[in-house]
Amino acid sequence: MPDLSANTSKNIFSPSNPQSAQIAEKICTKIxxxxxxxxxxxxxxxSLTxxxxxxxxxxxxxxxALRGLGIVTGRPKVGISVAQGDVGSILEKVLIPQMSQHKGWMEIARFRVVIEIGAMPLVVENIQPDQLDRLQQIVSEQAELLAxxxxxxxxxxxxxxxxxxxxHEILLASADQxxxxQFHQVVVNYFQQGIQHFPQPTQLFVEDHQQIIEAIKAGDPILAVEQMTRHLQPVxxxxxxxKEF
Structure with missing residues (x-):
């Protein structure tokens, strides 16, 4: 079932008639x-009329509007039903027009920062040994790449x-949420469109990743949040x- 908690907004539905937006919200609330x-x-x-x-x-x-977001589906003479949607497909439909604007890309970048920092306590709580090993392997591969x-x-x-x-994908997956x-996977796809703005990688990036891993190993959520916040400061x-452009 689609997660509608973040989508019951007139700005997202955006039909031309405000009354239609209200009805769309009511249908989502019912679902x-x-x-x-x-x-x-x-x-x-x-019957809905x-x-x-x-x-x-x-x-x-x-x-x-709801069909366009993947929330409902319908056929003539049959009626309207809850669609086989998911957060990713709905969020993609919302982000596509957002990404057409320069300001939209910056908002997506901020969104990524909020998700990653906020998820760190869950990562510390739920990460599995194999996920931790994979993170360490990536850090080693990054170091070799820079060398x-x-x-x-x-x-x-x-x-x-x-x-x-x-x-970061493995890190967020380890939060077990x-x-x-799903949010992160979609956001990252759009975030990568701004790769031309990225600074050339340095050893500091690798060290940041290692410090995040060490905080997770120590089971310290506060330190993990601090390390992730420092790591994402360049973003x-x-x-x-x-903003100046």
Missing amino acids: QKEKLTPGSFLGTVE DQYGVSRSVIREAVG SQKLDPKFQLKEFVKQDMLF SLIS LTMISSL
Whole structure:
């Protein structure tokens, strides 16, 4: 079932009629409160018109907005049902228009920072030994990548960023929270579109990753948050510098 807690917003639904936005929110609230599963029948346009006391055109626009987000599905003469959606597909539909603007990319970057820092206590609590081993392996591979003097700087940056994203993906997956992991996977896909803004990687990045691992090994969530905050500070600095453009 789609997670609707972060999507019941007029800014997200954005139908042209404010009344349609209200109906869309009410339908989402119903799905959430009643914990309706994919395939659950919501009604026909006619029955929803009677239920909410609005015109058929308002219902059609509200349903159209929800269908576009992957929250509901419907067929003529059959009716409207809860769709087989997920957080990732819904968030992607929301982010696509957002990413068309320079300001939108910066907001996605901030979003990534908030997710990663906030998830660290859960990472410390839930990470498994094999995940910790994989993180350590990535750090070693990053160190080897930087040690090579024969690589083209652009290729080195591309490969280092790929490894960096994998490090953070495994880290967030170890929080053992599906919602966090799905959000991060989608956000990172868009965040990578700004690779031209990334600084050339240095050994400091590798050391930051190692310090994060050490904090996790120590079972210290406060230290883990501090280390992740320090690690992501260059991202915040980069965002601030882009405001001028």
